[in-house]
Amino acid sequence: MLQIGQKAPDFTLPNKDGKTVSLSDFLGKKVVLYFYPKDNTPGCSRQACAFASLYDGFKAKNIQVIGVSKDSIASHVKFAEKYNLPFILLSDTELQAIKAYGVWQEKKMCGKVGMGVVRTTFIIDEEGNIAKIMNKVKPDTNAEEILAEL
Numbered sequence: 001m002l003q004i005g006q007k008a009p010d011f012t013l014p015n016k017d018g019k020t021v022s023l024s025d026f027l028g029k030k031v032v033l034y035f036y037p038k039d040n041t042p043g044c045s046r047q048a049c050a051f052a053s054l055y056d057g058f059k060a061k062n063i064q065v066i067g068v069s070k071d072s073i074a075s076h077v078k079f080a081e082k083y084n085l086p087f088i089l090l091s092d093t094e095l096q097a098i099k100a101y102g103v104w105q106e107k108k109m110c111g112k113v114g115m116g117v118v119r120t121t122f123i124i125d126e127e128g129n130i131a132k133i134m135n136k137v138k139p140d141t142n143a144e145e146i147l148a149e150l
Helices: 042-053 055-060 073-083 096-100 142-149
Strands: 012-014 020-022 030-035 063-069 088-091 104-109 112-117 120-124 130-135
Touching (some): 030 042, 042 063, 042 142, 055 063, 073 088, 130 142
Parallel strands (some): 030 063
Antiparallel strands (some): 104 112
């Protein structure tokens, strides 16, 4: 289980353009790293749109927003185009970062039990340490809460 104050696990994943992005690329900047279950689902779409609508506020504070899911690059391209998402979306089909951050957990939906991504947001400080962990966040208010806090 990750703890506040510890070094955030580094990772290298492809973005929607197929270019590799590492968390360590953003040392010197605060990073809002949010993990979400699936592109184009109601909650995930609302969360992404909330980050998009407040993106200028994050940019003004020199904060990088990164969304991660296990969806494919092609899925991220469609998702970003459909909702005009200006921030980085990373494809983690092998669950590299998802497992490193402990967000791959047992979930119950419609009476069925299975493994999936639990919606979680991490704030990473300029030195690459975990400054805050927000578990089971609400998609509609997550971005606003973070921006107000930072």
